[in-house]
Amino acid sequence: MAELSEKAQSLIDQPNFGYLATVNSDGSPQVSPVWVDRRDEHIVINTATGRAKDRNMRREPRIAISVANRENQYEKVDIRGRVVETIGGEEADQHIDLMAKKYMGQDTNPWRQPDEERVLFIIAPERIDEMG
């Protein structure tokens, strides 16, 4: 497991988007913007069950994510890692509201759907490349 540098931690701790790449079942790549969090040295992504990235990360735990400073996108970190744990239920529900606070300044996620099940993916970084 690679250690998150101070720069990587700082980029993740600010409300910067991550661009998460996963692999589809046909072997092609998928990428989408995500809210991103960390727990110490692990990266945390909160998604809803049934979405492409949820299905992809359950099948293929290897992912890549790029996080750039929203005010200077040349300052960025590219991370390759591996999903080591998934967490659902109340913990994932509470976490998405923390993410809404971080990214939107709102107490709850305004886009939450009533039938949506949230899930946390806990990712161990394996390789980290920084720029800027």
Add this chain to the structure above:
Amino acid sequence: MAELSEKAQSLIDQPNFGYLATVNSDGSPQVSPVWVDRRDEHIVINTATGRAKDRNMRREPRIAISVANRENQYEKVDIRGRVVETIGGEEADQHIDLMAKKYMGQDTNPWRQPDEERVLFIIAPERIDEMG
């Protein structure tokens, strides 16, 4: 081939970064920020030979790219596509300077290395998802 919507064209025509996902030789995903251009309905990425994305796209032509409005990242387009052509030489050299103009307001790419060979990847969009 999917048609680029007006929104997709507009997001690409402004100096917004793309986040390009490719697949590594071991089947894991790779993602990195790129300058992005288009020629009518095709997406154009200019990279240097030998980089991870160059090697990956030559081996596996299926890619994904996400392009968001730099001033409002919730306005974005996610595109899946396929490399249909590569172009090197003078055309790729001239093109990287156009990209430096678009993204940095400079006449030449300030990061150009003397021994660097530029290459254009021409990508046909196959599926387009928009938000915002």
